[in-house]
Every structure is written in C-alpha cells, then in structure tokens.
Amino acid sequence: METLERTSTGAELAPRLRLAIMRLARILRQHGQEGISASQLSALVTIERLDSVTLGELASVEKVQPPTMTRIVDSLEDQGLVRRETDEQDRRICRVSATTQGRKMLDRSRRRKTAYLAAHLRELNAEEVDVLARAAELLERMVGQP
C-alpha cells in the first residue's frame, strides 16, 4: 500500500457535493411548479406540517414579516388551499390549516418532483441506488431530519 487511506474528511468532497446538490435542487424546484408562487408553496408546506399554526409562528418559521404572511395566507385562502380560524381562547390569534384541496396540491407538487427524480434513478443499477439510499440517510442526518 502506497499511502494510508486518504484522510480527507470532505475537504475535496464538499465543493463537489455542494454544486451537485444546488443544481439538482434548482432542477427539482422547476419541476414542482404548480400555479402558485414559491413563497406560497413553501408556506403551504409549513402549514400542512405544523397544522393549525398561528400566523405569527408561520411568519417566524418561514422567515418573513407578519404583514407578508398575512398576504400569503390571503392568497392561499382565496385559492381555497388553506383555512383561517380564530382561536377560541384568545381571539386575537388566527390559526391556519390546510384544506383537502391544499393537501392535494402539495401531493401533486411532490409527486412531480419525485417522479422526475425516480425517472433518473431508474437509469442506475441496484448497487448505485443503494449508494444513494445510504447517502440520503447521511444527508437526512445532516439537515436534522428524524
């Protein structure tokens, strides 16, 4: 053996991985496009996840100011994708949840992105799919997913 295993812990890997991830994400974003804007879609995802979330929480999670979230929720509500409800204990608070129609739209958007990815995964052999499956686990750990 000429040398030990390269002890690189990502110094060369990081820039390549970064570029590939960013490009793939951009492609997936384009394929997920429904009729709604990126910020509306993002908010809808969060609304479904946190269900019955207050407008303030929502603004904070989505990193926009409350007036902006008021507008976003307005337009989602106009499109029948979410529902506003006044909190019964504290009537200043407004809770937002996804309608059935909103959930369906999310499903469609996800399915399109997934379909794009799946189509490309089909071109790989079993061993390569396995590598990506293990990579997915590692990436999930990295972004703090359960």
Add this chain to the structure above:
Amino acid sequence: METLERTSTGAELAPRLRLAIMRLARILRQHGQEGISASQLSALVTIERLDSVTLGELASVEKVQPPTMTRIVDSLEDQGLVRRETDEQDRRICRVSATTQGRKMLDRSRRRKTAYLAAHLRELNAEEVDVLARAAELLERMVGQP
C-alpha cells in the same frame, strides 16, 4: 434469504432523497449570502462560467427576459462585479465578463457554503464520506455535469 434484493429502483428512495436535497440546498443558500440578491449571485455565477457571454445568452440561460437581465447586469456593474464590452464584429452585441472583484465575491460565497458542508462532513467516518463521494458522482451524472 427471505426475499430477493428489493428490486426498487428508487420508488421509495426518490421522495426521501428529494426532501433531503431540497432542505440541504435551502440551508446552503442561506449560508452563502453575500450582500447581493439571489438573482444577481446566480447571474454572476453564470457570467463567470460562460465568460464574455452576450446579454441575450445570459438571459436565456438564467431563464429571465432580456430587460430583466439588463437590470441585473446594471446593478452588478454598478457594484464593480462585472464588466460590459461591445462586441467588435457586431456592435449590437454586448458581452459581459466578471471582474477580479466579482470572482473574489464568488469565491467567498462558495467558500462559506463549502465550509458549512465540510464542517458537517467532518462528523462522518471515512466509510460514510466515501458513500457521499460516490453519491456526488451519481448526482453529477444526474444533473448533466461533465
């Protein structure tokens, strides 16, 4: 052995991979932030890559309309990050290239994203880094990189 290897070619993998990629990309975007807007940064990346690119090509690659690209290049030029030059053969054409300062800004932005990723890669063992290195190759192939 109870069953054959699952012959899944990504049907279960695709949604997980999609989610992990999108989240990581979002985190990296936040870490790369310099003082310029996302569309300015994106255009600058393309300008550096295609060097001496015409404004029309640039608009087409970045998927914006020419007037929008005129604005973006205006502001990049005001900040000293790119340079406009009139084509000598055809004086209708305007060619754009990155200045030294523009390239430095790209380097900084990339270094920050890379540093974030590298920090997380350091928490992995050699075998896991290897899995991600192989995954990077596969993702590169998937997004059509050389």
Add this chain to the structure above:
DNA sequence: TATTGTTATACTCTATAACTATA
C-alpha cells in the same frame, strides 16, 4: 427588414410604520 439590447410602464412580493381588536 430583422436582431440586440435598452427604456417605459405595470404587477408581484416583500418590508417598515401605523392602526385595530383583544387581552
């Protein structure tokens, strides 16, 4: 006359400041 890029104008998305309703 056709093509490349720019200017004029309008619409969307976002923010800050001021306001309303409730606690």
Add this chain to the structure above:
DNA sequence: TATAGTTATAGAGTATAACAATA
C-alpha cells in the same frame, strides 16, 4: 399597556410593450 394580526405605503425584482442602434 402589551400583543396578534391587518392595512397603508414604499422598495426591490420581474414582465410585456415600445423604442434605438446596428446589421
């Protein structure tokens, strides 16, 4: 008086339509 959300207003960013310069 303090808090949750909304309305008013202004600044980016983008698009389409009209224009200028060049081929």
